[in-house]
Amino acid sequence: AQSVTQLGSHVSVSEGALVLLRCNYSSSVPPYLFWYVQYPNQGLQLLLKYTSAATLVKGINGFEAEFKKSETSFHLTKPSAHMSDAAEYFCAVSGPQAGTALIFGKGTTLSVSS
Amino acid sequence: DTGVSQNPRHKITKRGQNVTFRCDPISEHNRLYWYRQTLGQGPEFLTYFQNEAQLEKSRLLSDRFSAERPKGSFSTLEIQRTEQGDSAMYLCASSLVSGYRTEAFFGQGTRLTVV
Numbered sequence: 001a002q003s004v005t006q007l008g009s010h011v012s013v014s015e016g017a018l019v020l021l022r023c024n025y026s027s028s029v030p031p032y033l034f035w036y037v038q039y040p041n042q043g044l045q046l047l048l049k050y051t052s053a054a055t056l057v058k059g060i061n062g063f064e065a066e067f068k069k070s071e072t073s074f075h076l077t078k079p080s081a082h083m084s085d086a087a088e089y090f091c092a093v094s095g096p097q098a099g100t101a102l103i104f105g106k107g108t109t110l111s112v113s114s
Numbered sequence: 115d116t117g118v119s120q121n122p123r124h125k126i127t128k129r130g131q132n133v134t135f136r137c138d139p140i141s142e143h144n145r146l147y148w149y150r151q152t153l154g155q156g157p158e159f160l161t162y163f164q165n166e167a168q169l170e171k172s173r174l175l176s177d178r179f180s181a182e183r184p185k186g187s188f189s190t191l192e193i194q195r196t197e198q199g200d201s202a203m204y205l206c207a208s209s210l211v212s213g214y215r216t217e218a219f220f221g222q223g224t225r226l227t228v229v
Contacts, residue, residue, distance in 0.1 A: 043221050
């Protein structure tokens, strides 16, 4: 069975600081991996996805993530946090076929202070 | 294209009543998914459709829940005899599965409160 663990339910950074949100996955087959962002009372917006092409994936709003098979990790980073990045972030896994249901982690709330 | 649309956005109902939610996916998308999200948790998969066929149902989908996607377009999720534990945000997503294209686009959700 596939699963996702997000380490740290709450991360706080200062504006301009590095953002690092951690995600580890468990999958017996090559996974598809995703990061989504959710603002209060809104649906989820896709930030980026890994589909077995490049291991370093660039997404929207300056975010990127690196797939590391040896560490079963897909951590999300952004070099410089902006106040507008404050939101809930979810890592998700699916597979083996494209389009199967997403399995989400419990989420990490990112707070950004000025 | 206005994205995935869900109606209503909010629903308050008394325990024991039936409720129905609607999801209109992005028009060319062949897959449609339903998820449930409770406070402080990630979305949990309920069921999904490939066109009009319901391909998978989660064990979370009790007998009181039923979903349909007639004609492979919009979908409805009905909850019968609602319970307080059904209070949650119900999210719909759609995707066009083609090769490696697999990303799901989410609607804004329907927030259900059972009183």
